[in-house]
Amino acid sequence: MSLVFFPSPYSDDELLYSICARYHKRSGNVHEKATLHDLFSNRGLTTSVFLPSGISALVSNMPPFSGYSEEQFVFENTLYPYNSAFLPANQANKVYQSMLSNDGKDIYVRAGVVASGVPQNKFIRFCPLCFEEDEKKYGEPYFHRTHQLSGIHCCLEHFMPLYSSTILASGGSKHRFEFASKDNCIINEDHNTLGHLSVSTKEKYINHVIQLAPYLKGLLNKRFDHKELNWFEQKYKQALIAKGIAYYSGRVKQEDWRAFFEKRYDQSVLDLFYSSLSSKGDWLSMIVQKHRKSFHPLRHILVMNALGISLNDMFGTGLKSPFGSSPWFCLNPVCDYYRQPVIKDIELTLSDKTKDPVGTFKCPNCGYTYTRRGPDRTQQDRLRKTRVKSYGEVWKTKLRELSKLDLSLRELSRRMGADPNTIKRFLNDEKESNWNIEQKTNSVKEDCQNWMSLQRKYPQKSIKQLREAEKALYMRLYRNNREWLKANSPKPIKRTSPERIDWNKRDEEILERVSEAVKNLLNSEDRPVRITIGKVGNLIGERAILEKKFDKLPRTMKYLQEKAETVEQFTERRIEHVINEMYKNNEELKTWIILRKSGIKDWNLWKKTVEEKIKSREYLFSIE
Incomplete structure (x- = not known):
């Protein structure tokens, strides 16, 4: 059923939650669920301040000819553009689709917000100056998108501290809409997000936010292509x-x-x-x-x-390479693709001496491989090479053909694109290759005979002893006829150790070292380290035996299983360590500081535990 009316957004910076709250105020509905039914045709929908769901249903219920679209609400009245900017396209689209649907339980996980290490704001925030200006201009205030960015504690227009309202952004009622008012937007130091800071720290922070403001506003108000x-x-x-x-x-x-x-x-x-x-x-x-x-x-x-x-x-310019973008040119003068852009891949390395980039380019058609020291500074540099690593078979075949013609060395050099010494070297190698192959074959046969003679001379010696006696002979056979050498050498003798390990004694010795390591970990004044079997094994240098021979060390393993910490136990120990350190340094025990110093990501899960430990610690301190 279409709505009779729906409030127009006061600006592109108004939260969709704020617009819906203004509808609830004007509708005369007593209960929020009635408003949920009006807007989303769903009384059970969970309201969300930053990344709401149910937007498709909301648009379908808009008054006739209202002109609102799903895309408009998502991009202009939620934090989606900001939270999705650095996500791959497929992941960002999943977040978008979840926001359109009535099931938004996976939105914050898919957007990476939950695992980001940057906690969401607990309360909806406001700027006192914006509040006052909105009242004068529109007759009532509203909640701004730019005031809700995690980690940004001052207004991006006035650069004064933001204040927390009394409206929970998460963790409160799942079905409520509260509009901005003087009753819930209270201006006092308890609600000042920067009120606990020194003047110098506050100034530093605000100066940095001024620098970051163009980025923050740009991500909210502009659209950029998603990247991997x-x-x-x-x-x-x-x-x-x-x-x-x-x-x-x-x-x-x-x-x-x-x-x-x-x-x-x-x-x-x-x-x-x-x-x-x-x-x-x-x-x-x-x-x-x-x-x-x-x-x-x-x-x-x-x-x-x-x-x-x-x-x-x-987001707007492509990735740069010291050698420009693909494809690159084949520089083999006798290749059919000479000076044509056919090389798609490049291998990047660094010069050992100068640390300049060195690109290696290989033609896929002729195998000609060359390097160039970069970076390229002009288009002409793309036709330059520093060294040829491999001329390839096409080049060698062409050289053989031309060498049969009555051409001078200089002419061969010109046609082949190589200096005369290189041409001479390749031609000499070609002439000697057949003789070298024959010579090598005869040499290997002679080495085989000498190896067999050596075994007949020393029938009791092992392969290792024979190798020590004739190192050069062994290495030649190893390089040139390895399979024959393996088949025609003495077989290694398997030896078994007559010594038996006393596992009871070993268990007792390792248990003593393990208990000492655990004691050191628990009593260390440094940052806590979780007690696990692997960690203790590393500390005493016996990780392999603890993991592979655990069945032979019953007392040690029983002790380790008792002392090994779960993630929850280790988290509690980290919290206690931070509290003790803060007490020693006469620091005020604030929950958020303890959570941050403890490296805890899920503040909501551990907040109550920290508060209980603070109360317990303060009671002990009062006794002391």
């Missing part, structure tokens, strides 16, 4: 190569890259962007390596801003 994951890795590597932070082979100088990035962003600012740096294997290292997963848009933006890559550079 490795596209972004290659773009970053090109920028790193230009700055001397990566080799032309693609290998990144990770320490230089980390130092470069840390100069651009203070650690306190990265904490606010939920993109802290922890170790060499963190997100900053992974984002410039082969992408096996997607990264949060904010982390891409941080890297793009640091490297000076604009959105148009990232």
Whole structure:
């Protein structure tokens, strides 16, 4: 059934959730489920603030001639353009289709939001100045898309701190619509998202957001073609190569890259962007390596801003190569495809001395293979070669034909595109080849006879002892007649050790070392390490025996099974370690800080546990 009316969006920055909340306000419906039925023909639909579902049903219920479309709502009134920008086309389309459908339970997983390491905002946010301006212009405020970006805690128009409303963005009622008002948009320091910061940190953060604003607005308001994951890795590597932070082979100088990035962003600012740096294997290292997963848009933006890559550079221009784009030219003068672009693949390496890129090009038709030191600076460079690695059979066959004609060495050199010394070398090799083959055959026969004579002379010696006696003879046979050598040598003697292992004693010895290793792991003041059988085995240098002979070490294995930690147990130990360290350093025990320092991604799952441990710790401190 079509709606009688539907509020017009106040701008492209208004959330679809906000528009629906304004409809609920005007409709006179007492219960949200009645509004859900009006809008989506589905009383059980779960409302979502950032990436809602049910959009197809909503459009089908629009008033006649309203002109609204699914695409318009998705791209202009949700966070889809932002969250899908760095996803491959097929994955982005799955998110889009889920948003159109009535079943949106997989949207945030498919969009990579859940596993991104950047948590969603707990409450819907607002800017006091925007709130005031909207009231004056429209008679009422509304919720903006640009205020809801995770890790962005200030308005992208006024660059003042955002405030959290009292409306839960997730975790609240599944079927509610709450419109912006002074009752739920309260301006006080408790709701100020940057209220807990020092003045200097706040200034640093806002200055960085000013730099990032064009990226954030661009992703929300413009449409870019989706790229495969490795596209972004290659773009970053090109920028790193230009700055001397990566080799032309693609290998990144990770320490230089980390130092470069840390100069651009203070650690306190990265904490606010939920993109802290922890170790060499963190997100900053992974984002410039082969992408096996997607990264949060904010982390891409941080890297793009640091490297000076604009959105148009990232999405609008192709990948660059030091030798230009495929195809490349065959440079064999006697090939039918001479100076024609038939080479599609290139092998990139680095010069050992200069570290310049070196391209290896092989013609698929004649086998002619040449290298060129790059990068190419002009179109004429594409017809240049540094060295010929292989002339190929077509070239050699042509040389044989021409050598039978009455041509001078200089003329042969000109026609074959090689210097006279190269021509002479190939012709000499050709003349000597038949004689060399015959000579080699006779030599191998003689070596075989000598090897048999050696065995008759020393019948008791093993193959190893015979090899030591005649190393050169053995190596010639090994290279030239390996199968014969294997069939005509003494068979190796299998030896068995008479010693038996006392497994009870071994079990006792390993148990002592294992218990000491576990004790050290538990008592270490360094960052906690999870206790697993593999980890303990590595520490004592006995991982193989623990994994392969576990049935012979019953006491050790029983002890390890008791001490080995599940993921949940290890997470709790990390939390306790962080709390203890913060207490020693006289730091205030704040839940969000503990969750971040503990490296926990799912804050909602562990928040209650952290709060309980804080209460328990504070009680113990009060006793002390």
